[in-house]
Structures are given as structure tokens and as C-alpha cells.
Amino acid sequence: MGIFKEQLKQVKAFAFDVDGVFTNGTIHVFADGSQMRAMNVKDGYATHFAAKKGYPIAIITGGKCQSVIKRFNDLGVFDVYIASHNKIHDYENFLKKHNLSDADVLYVGDDLPDYNVMKRAGLCACPSDAAYEIQEISDYISDKQGGCGCVRDIIEQTLRAHGTWLDSDAFVW
Numbered sequence: 001m002g003i004f005k006e007q008l009k010q011v012k013a014f015a016f017d018v019d020g021v022f023t024n025g026t027i028h029v030f031a032d033g034s035q036m037r038a039m040n041v042k043d044g045y046a047t048h049f050a051a052k053k054g055y056p057i058a059i060i061t062g063g064k065c066q067s068v069i070k071r072f073n074d075l076g077v078f079d080v081y082i083a084s085h086n087k088i089h090d091y092e093n094f095l096k097k098h099n100l101s102d103a104d105v106l107y108v109g110d111d112l113p114d115y116n117v118m119k120r121a122g123l124c125a126c127p128s129d130a131a132y133e134i135q136e137i138s139d140y141i142s143d144k145q146g147g148c149g150c151v152r153d154i155i156e157q158t159l160r161a162h163g164t165w166l167d168s169d170a171f172v173w
Contacts, residue, residue, distance in 0.1 A: 004140045007123055008161035012104035014050060015091060015117070016151065018061040018068055020110035021127060024147035027063075035065045043151035044075055048173070050155050051076035053164055058094040060087050062113055091117045108154055110134055110146050125154050 019025055022043055028036040051057055058079040059072050069080045079097065081090035095101065107114070107121035110130040118124035118137055125140040127150035135141050142150035159165040 004123070005157065005161055007139065008106070008158045010103065011055075011106045011123060011158050011161075013056040013058070013094075013098060013100050013106070014155065014158075015058040015060055015094060015105055015107045015121065017087075017109040017111070017114050018059060019063055020130070020146040021108050022147060022151055024145065025110075035063075035067075037065070037068070038147065039071065040147055040149055040152070042149050043147075044071075046152040046155035047072075047077060048075040049170060050159065052169065053159065053167075056094070056098040056100065058091070060084050060090045060094075060117070062087075087113060087117045088120070091120070106154070106158065108151065126150075 016022065019027065019037070022039045023037045047057065056079065057077045058081065059068070059077060060081045061068060062084055064083045068082055072080045079094050084090045102120045103122035105121045106123040106125065107118050108125050109118050110126050111134060112131060114134060115137070118134065123139045124137065125142060126134045126138045127142050127144060127146040129145040142153045144150040144153050156165055
């Protein structure tokens with residue numbers, strides 16, 4: 001992991017899947033077809049803080065729930081791609097919009113739809129309960145499961161590597 005911590009110094013942006021990364025993968029579906037996901041508040045704080053520090057952040061999910069857009073917009077994340085059937089396409093749009101290269105991005109995913117983007121991103125990480133194939137290609141496997149703080153773990157390590165985790169603005173929302 002020593003090499004991974006050094007590589008974190010090169011990270012300029014983050015991209016994340018949602019279900020299985022920000023959530024434990026459980027989606028509650030109600031009789032009217034609406035859905036509800038539970039997300040970890042520590043993951044939310046770390047995401048908000050990274051956005052506040054100026055890191056471009058993409059959310060790229062196959063899910064179609066509009067509440068995902070609201071959740072991430074409330075955290076300061078505005079590059080939210082829902083109903084992403086081809087994550088590479090949305091990832092490339094994110095890169096172009098922010099003038100980034102693959103080497104600049106740390107991508108966090110948990111299952112096969114994330115595979116192709118993870119093969120392209122400069123660094124990739126996953127929660128401890130990610131699919132085997134995703135763990136095999138990850139530069140880092142968090143000791144936290146999806147929805148249980150893995151996003152916080154990865155963002156915190158990155159900001160610590162950049163020396164910005166405990167900046168004075170970390171103590172205010």
C-alpha cells in the first residue's frame with residue numbers, strides 16, 4: 001500500500017459508482033416504483049469536503065433514480081451521470097469537461113459495469129465487498145464495505161497525501 005499512498009499525490013479528480021460504493025447495494029423499491037437508497041454520512045462529508053477543496057468529482061451510475069442527483073448536488077457534486085449504460089462515454093465527457101487525463105483520476109467501483117473505466121483511470125479502488133474481478137484490477141481495496149465508509153477511507157487518504165485533510169476549513173460544513 002506504500003506505493004498507492006505515493007500515487008495518491010497525483011490524483012486531481014475522483015469518479016465514483018453509486019450502488020455498492022456509496023450504498024451497500026440494497027435498493028428499497030416501493031409499490032409506486034419509487035426507490036430509496038441509504039448512504040453513509042461520513043462518505044457524504046468526505047465527498048462534500050473534496051468538492052469544497054476543488055476536486056472535480058463525477059458520479060457515474062447505471063441507476064435512474066433522480067434522488068441520486070439531488071443527494072450529490074447537495075454535497076457540491078454536479079457531474080452526476082445517471083442511467084449510464086456506457087460508463088466510458090460519461091467518463092470521457094467528465095475528462096473533457098474538466099480538461100483531465102486518465103492519469104489524473106481515481107475511480108472507485110464495485111462491479112463489472114465499472115471494469116472498463118477502472119482499466120483506464122490512473123488509479124482505481126474498490127470496497128472490500130466488490131466483485132472478485134474488480135478487486136483483481138484495483139490498486140487499493142478498502143477495508144470498508146460499500147456504504148460503510150469506503151468512500152471516506154479513499155478520499156481521506158487522498159487528501160492526507162495532498163496535505164489538505166486537516167485544513168482549517170475541514171471543521172466547518
